[in-house]
Amino acid sequence: MKETFRWFGQNDPVTLPHIKQSGATGIVTALHHIPNGEIWNIEEIQKVKKTIEEAGLEWVFVESVPIHENIKLKTGDYTKRIENYKQSLINLAACGVKNVCYNFMPVLDWTRTHLHWQLQNGGTALRFDKVDMAIFECFIMKRKGAENDYSQEVLDIAKKRFSEMPALEQQRLEDSILKGLPGTVDDLTIASFSKMIAQYDGYTHEDLKNNLSYFLNEVIPVAEENGIKMAIHPDDPPFDIMGLPRIVKSEKDLEDLVNFIDSPANGITFCTGSLGANPNNDLPKMIEKFGEKIHFFHLRNVKRELDGSFYEDCHLEGSSDMYEIVKAVLKVEQKRGIDIPMRPDHGHQILNDLLAQSTYAGYTAIGRLKGLAEIKGLSLGIQKSLSL
Numbered sequence: 248m249k250e251t252f253r254w255f256g257q258n259d260p261v262t263l264p265h266i267k268q269s270g271a272t273g274i275v276t277a278l279h280h281i282p283n284g285e286i287w288n289i290e291e292i293q294k295v296k297k298t299i300e301e302a303g304l305e306w307v308f309v310e311s312v313p314i315h316e317n318i319k320l321k322t323g324d325y326t327k328r329i330e331n332y333k334q335s336l337i338n339l340a341a342c343g344v345k346n347v348c349y350n351f352m353p354v355l356d357w358t359r360t361h362l363h364w365q366l367q368n369g370g371t372a373l374r375f376d377k378v379d380m381a382i383f384e385c386f387i388m389k390r391k392g393a394e395n396d397y398s399q400e401v402l403d404i405a406k407k408r409f410s411e412m413p414a415l416e417q418q419r420l421e422d423s424i425l426k427g428l429p430g431t432v433d434d435l436t437i438a439s440f441s442k443m444i445a446q447y448d449g450y451t452h453e454d455l456k457n458n459l460s461y462f463l464n465e466v467i468p469v470a471e472e473n474g475i476k477m478a479i480h481p482d483d484p485p486f487d488i489m490g491l492p493r494i495v496k497s498e499k500d501l502e503d504l505v506n507f508i509d510s511p512a513n514g515i516t517f518c519t520g521s522l523g524a525n526p527n528n529d530l531p532k533m534i535e536k537f538g539e540k541i542h543f544f545h546l547r548n549v550k551r552e553l554d555g556s557f558y559e560d561c562h563l564e565g566s567s568d569m570y571e572i573v574k575a576v577l578k579v580e581q582k583r584g585i586d587i588p589m590r591p592d593h594g595h596q597i598l599n600d601l602l603a604q605s606t607y608a609g610y611t612a613i614g615r616l617k618g619l620a621e622i623k624g625l626s627l628g629i630q631k632s633l634s635l
């Protein structure tokens with residue numbers, strides 16, 4: 248595996264020299280300052296690339312070139328936005344940056360209800376709590392029809408928990424969902440969020456898949472011509488939320504994705520944390536099945552709970568078998584004769600991370616470093632013992 252670390256740019260408290268000390272050689276980053284849907288010009292791309300290279304590192308993956316909402320909805324100026332996207336890919340390729348991660352999640356990117364959930368050992372983790380999500384949708388945001396998406400049991404607990412919830416805790420919950428996570432549009436309010444969601448009224452999974460297929464059929468030929476590998480990130484969590492359709496969450500969805508257009512440029516970011524929150528996803532089997540199409544691995548582990556809640560566990564613990572996952576990754580690499588870029592995805596807030604509240608949620612230095620070290624050790628052990 249080619250070890251990489253995500254870097255959020257000059258404002259990231261985890262700096263490039265810090266990352267260099269982690270042992271990772273690759274950087275995963277984006278032009279975070281360019282508004283979604285605008286063209287990434289060569290000058291801006293070169294600036295970031297130069298900064299990374301001057302630190303003795305390599306820009307291995309772009310995460311992400313985001314997809315404008317009008318493209319997902321296939322509405323308004325979507326043709327212009329798609330042309331902009333193509334031009335950004337052409338410009339990236341001209342600068343020698345040829346791996347691009349993206350997602351097709353409507354409105355929100357990844358979603359959590361807790362950004363600093365207390366662990367017994369004193370650290371904190373990210374958590375998605377089904378009951379808290381129901382509280383947000385049904386009682387804080389008051390989304391019409393939200394109750395229909397939850398079982399009576401969850402609704403009853405939510406009602407009781409909400410009646411005892413202090414205002415500050417309600418605010419914390421709202422902020423975690425609307426403002427907390429890198430990737431989601433900043434500064435969403437309940438009103439602006441409700442408006443964005445309303446645009447998807449009547450949109451089915453099939454509609455969204457058709458729009459993804461349309462987008463890929465436009466963009467992938469340009470990517471292929473320029474030697475770019477596109478890698479879609481699965482939906483996180485891997486089920487519908489807020490009444491929005493989610494379409495990249497299972498083996499069947501990934502099958503549809505690769506069938507939309509057959510090209511080496513049309514690939515997958517295999518995120519074991521996102522896909523692992525769905526108990527029906529057999530991750531090692533899926534890695535073997537889609538091996539040729541996986542351009543990027545995000546490795547982490549979630550601990551699933553019975554009601555659909557989960558929290559982010561240590562990288563080698565949790566509900567997924569990281570030994571079987573890494574073994575499957577190494578077998579794919581052996582078959583393809585390449586090292587596939589991997590980043591230890593997220594990390595707990597531990598030790599000095601706990602002092603640095605300004606780190607991007609999930610992107611602590613020491614928590615991720617621990618994940619990287621564990622995965623690296625596991626990988627070495629498997630390679631030596633199985634002669635992979």
Ligand code: DNO
Nearest residue numbers: 311348349350356357430480
């Ligand atoms: C979360 C990330 C996602 C990811 C995007 C890719 O930690 O994995 O925000 O970057 O979904 O487009």
